[in-house]
Amino acid sequence: MDYDRIIIEILNRIQILEDKVANLEKNRDDYFESDMEETAATIASSKKYRLLSDYLFNSKDDKVRLSLLDIEKILGFKPPPSAYVHRAFWANTKTHSIALSWMSVGFETVEVSIEERYVVFERVRDYSKSVVAGKRKAAEVLQKIGSSRTNELTSTKLKEGEI
Numbered sequence: 001m002d003y004d005r006i007i008i009e010i011l012n013r014i015q016i017l018e019d020k021v022a023n024l025e026k027n028r029d030d031y032f033e034s035d036m037e038e039t040a041a042t043i044a045s046s047k048k049y050r051l052l053s054d055y056l057f058n059s060k061d062d063k064v065r066l067s068l069l070d071i072e073k074i075l076g077f078k079p080p081p082s083a084y085v086h087r088a089f090w091a092n093t094k095t096h097s098i099a100l101s102w103m104s105v106g107f108e109t110v111e112v113s114i115e116e117r118y119v120v121f122e123r124v125r126d127y128s129k130s131v132v133a134g135k136r137k138a139a140e141v142l143q144k145i146g147s148s149r150t151n152e153l154t155s156t157k158l159k160e161g162e163i
Helices: 003-044 047-058 068-075 097-103 127-145 147-160
Strands: 063-067 107-113 118-123
Touching: 047 068, 047 097, 063 068, 063 107, 068 118, 097 107
Parallel strands: none
Antiparallel strands: 063 118, 107 118
């Protein structure tokens, strides 16, 4: 087996993935910057549901199951009648102030049962941390095999037409 070639191919694939991640992060940042004013205005209008935000934010659990009665107790008032009959009321959307109450603290609804009267919220995972860890591991591999050796192997394999 040609381990040098395999390592070079892996490093090239890592570089391609890093470039793709950088583009995705740039596009995400551009999206959020353009949408920031609208989101800030909508978040300001969700003060009514602030107690639900605080409850979820302070939760130690990544998944929180709340009955509609629990939500009433947390809020101190009954949600609108549509909360009890329409599953869509609990959708993860930026157009409703109650949805912003959980989304603004990093949660999404993942399960809703109108019949059994409960909602399950789940903390959104931050995949950017795992990407950073992957980049760190790639850097460690590069250090171990030596970047000069990698450059030497790459140029040799290019000359031989193997890459």
